[in-house]
Amino acid sequence: MITKRIIPCLDVKDGRVVKGVNFLGLSDVSSPVKLAKFYSDCGADELVFYDITASAEGRALFTDILTEVAATIFIPLTVGGGINSVEDFDRVLKCGADKVSVNSGAIRDPSLIARAAQKYGDQCVVLSVDAKRVGGQFRVFAKGGREDTGLDAIDWIRRGVANGAGEIVLNSIDTDGVKQGFDLEMLSAVCDAVDVPVIASGGAGSIGHFKALFHALPKVDAGLAASIFHFGEVSIPDLKRQLAADGITMRL
Amino acid sequence: MVAIVDYGVGNLFSLRSSLAAVGAEAVVTGDKDRIRRADKVILPGVGAFADAAALLRDTGLGRLVCDLAAEGKPLLGICLGMQLLFDESLEYGRHPGLGLIPGTVAPIREVIPLSYKVPHIGWNALHFPKDRPVHPLFRHIREGDCVYFVHSYYGANCADSVIATAEYGPELTAAVARENVMGVQFHPEKSGPVGLAILRAFCEEEEAGTC
Numbered sequence: 378m379i380t381k382r383i384i385p386c387l388d389v390k391d392g393r394v395v396k397g398v399n400f401l402g403l404s405d406v407s408s409p410v411k412l413a414k415f416y417s418d419c420g421a422d423e424l425v426f427y428d429i430t431a432s433a434e435g436r437a438l439f440t441d442i443l444t445e446v447a448a449t450i451f452i453p454l455t456v457g458g459g460i461n462s463v464e465d466f467d468r469v470l471k472c473g474a475d476k477v478s479v480n481s482g483a484i485r486d487p488s489l490i491a492r493a494a495q496k497y498g499d500q501c502v503v504l505s506v507d508a509k510r511v512g513g514q515f516r517v518f519a520k521g522g523r524e525d526t527g528l529d530a531i532d533w534i535r536r537g538v539a540n541g542a543g544e545i546v547l548n549s550i551d552t553d554g555v556k557q558g559f560d561l562e563m564l565s566a567v568c569d570a571v572d573v574p575v576i577a578s579g580g581a582g583s584i585g586h587f588k589a590l591f592h593a594l595p596k597v598d599a600g601l602a603a604s605i606f607h608f609g610e611v612s613i614p615d616l617k618r619q620l621a622a623d624g625i626t627m628r629l
Numbered sequence: 630m631v632a633i634v635d636y637g638v639g640n641l642f643s644l645r646s647s648l649a650a651v652g653a654e655a656v657v658t659g660d661k662d663r664i665r666r667a668d669k670v671i672l673p674g675v676g677a678f679a680d681a682a683a684l685l686r687d688t689g690l691g692r693l694v695c696d697l698a699a700e701g702k703p704l705l706g707i708c709l710g711m712q713l714l715f716d717e718s719l720e721y722g723r724h725p726g727l728g729l730i731p732g733t734v735a736p737i738r739e740v741i742p743l744s745y746k747v748p749h750i751g752w753n754a755l756h757f758p759k760d761r762p763v764h765p766l767f768r769h770i771r772e773g774d775c776v777y778f779v780h781s782y783y784g785a786n787c788a789d790s791v792i793a794t795a796e797y798g799p800e801l802t803a804a805v806a807r808e809n810v811m812g813v814q815f816h817p818e819k820s821g822p823v824g825l826a827i828l829r830a831f832c833e834e835e836e837a838g839t840c
Binding site for chain 1 (some may be wrong): 750818820
């Protein structure tokens with residue numbers, strides 16, 4: 378049986394891992410390569426790297442770091458941030474990424490998903506969505522959660538999967554950074570809409586929140602978090618052991 | 630020296646790095662002489678079966694791999710590289726493989742429950758068939774250890790060659806072997822310490838005859 382995945386997410390800016398609370402007020406945590414090795418050693422099932430650099434120098438630094446990470450640890454790596462073209466897919470896949478996550482790039486050019494899926498396969502294309510409640514609707518936000526696109530999140534995700542997205546990362550802006558648990562309502566709506574793996578993001582503050590996630594929504598495949606892992610509030614070995622003891626299939 | 634056969638399919642960065650991590654001297658090459666000189670050969674692969682099979686045929690590397698296998702050189706196919714070892718594949722039509730492992734590559738959709746997603750993607754536990762000894766490829770790992778899968782097709786009608794399975798509804802073929810020819814459906818280069826232990830077992834000098 379496929380195990381549920383626990384995925385630490387590393388936001389990388391100018392070669393360093395940062396994590397914002399509600400996307401604002403970034404704070405420096407650690408070296409990406411060291412952190413990646415640490416997480417791999419303690420049983421992370423996959424790593425997500427988001428490149429939040431804007432400059433060309435920062436981008437080159439990011440691919441250097443990615444190459445170093447991919448030469449050091451041997452678990453699946455997903456890369457996102459600044460993916461606007463099939464060439465961007467190529468750039469990060471060459472550095473050892475296994476999956477590439479698109480967000481704003483797909484909003485600007487929805488054909489990107491289909492073109493990338495055709496070239497690299499559905500399993501390679503992850504659609505990452507930042508969503509927030511607006512007027513009784515789950516609305517897609519772009520630019521790190523700053524810009525309301527007006528798109529309905531469920532429609533957008535359905536369309537993305539129809540075009541070849543092989544996996545969805547759903548980040549609820551409403552629960553992100555406040556550590557009160559995952560957004561089960563929003564996740565449930567997404568799980569009902571598509572049949573590709575769904576990764577829950579935003580809101581994890583404790584082991585209990587992961588238990589609640591996997592028990593309430595058996596269709597969710599993975600839980601993603603950043604700061605609670607980076608700051609050691611939740612240790613991955615403890616988390617996985619406790620989830621396994623609670624009857625959730627884990628890789629131990 | 631281990632040769633990773635480069636026939637123009639996929640990205641071999643992680644595979645080469647993982648072999649370096651287990652201390653194996655490895656080279657990524659499409660050069661026939663270098664492949665012939667290698668002690669062991671790895672056939673990688675991602676993407677569509679028909680495209681990869683055509684590339685192997687057009688480059689002559691498929692023929693070479695078959696010759697080396699017949700000479701007794703240890704050969705390991707990974708993911709699509711494993712599927713290419715089979716007689717044929719039913720992926721978008723019917724396409725001949727290298728014929729080193731008797732069997733057919735078939736869609737998993739036809740054998741798994743409807744509620745299960747395709748591709749079979751993620752970490753899954755390895756099970757070893759009870760009626761045969763654990764294969765030397767797995768001598769450094771334990772039954773139940775998890776490895777990373779990404780695939781929509783699987784090795785069918787190959788019961789005699791199966792050395793490991795993974796449960797996804799039914800037990801799906803996870804690894805096959807026939808003398809010096811081995812194949813794994815999962816990605817050892819993405820399966821953490823367990824995957825590295827499998828690659829190490831393949832690359833080790835001792836028991837080279839059996840593994």
